[in-house]
Amino acid sequence: QVQLKESGPGLVAPSQSLSITCTVSGFSLISYGVHWVRQPPGKGLEWLGVIWAGGSIHYNSALMSRLTISKDNSKSQVFLEMNSLQTDDTAMYYCARGGVGNYYAMDYWGQGTSVTVSS
């Protein structure tokens, strides 16, 4: 079955960088894109960006200068890197599959990984 699982550092110091890995199973990154979405505590969902099956990438323009999304198809992994973290980057970070033939919906989501930015 389709599964996505995020893994991250948990705690990051202010001004440092964040790296999160999304490991997928049950489908191929050659055929599906993967989105990144985050949710600060008690707040709504914020779309961060997407890496499409063919490798093209789109970012939320508000965060584009700090974000890098990449992937390794052979390892079934997608990577999110964010630099210059501040306390308001504290959030649950999710990866989600970009469905095919469903009008750009995110059809399966990971459980999320919590990131706290604190000294």
Added chain:
Amino acid sequence: DIQMTQTTSSLSASLGDRVTISCRASQDIGNYLNWYQQKPDGTVKLLIYYTSRLHSGVPSRFSGSGSGTDYSLTISTLEQEDIATYFCQLANKLPYTFGGGTKLEI
């Protein structure tokens, strides 16, 4: 950027009720509107895509409608397991903005 607004942030209902959750876009989004359910444990699931198409495995008590800038998600008969927060999401233009969410409570 297109803004997505869910004017009701919290909604109280009783089991068995018919519940409707609304979402408004700041411009016509041509039915590219998706609905997601987030359970209290953080689990997120796709319910409806392209305004009214039910995602695989989603109970038929969920339905979606709308056009232009105004969209809605309806639960025909509220069940205990439907207690969650519901988000709409724009899907035809980047960034794929989400609405602020509507928390459904008993």
